[in-house]
Amino acid sequence: MDLAAPATFDRVEFTIDNPGHRRGQGRSFELQTQAADGSWRTVCKGAVYGSIFSKKIEPVTTLRVRLKIDASIRHLDLFPPM
DSSP states (O other): OEEEEEEEEEEEEEEEOOTTGGGTOOEEEEEEEEOTTSOEEEEEEEEESSSEEEEEEEEEEEEEEEEEESSOEEEEEEEOOO
């Protein structure tokens, strides 16, 4: 996702399609930000055992974000520090 301008965020929330979650099937993910040199850095990783994930993370400023997950992403929100 290209943010169009550098942005700082410290909370991520996303919704995915995960029809197997009632059988305990989780989906592993990595949220990554792109550095000025083009390299990608993981800022949050884990697993989703439902369809919604939300977590507060250390503040990060970036121009591009990608969510690596083996599921259809319905929605992705990044929230600025309060």
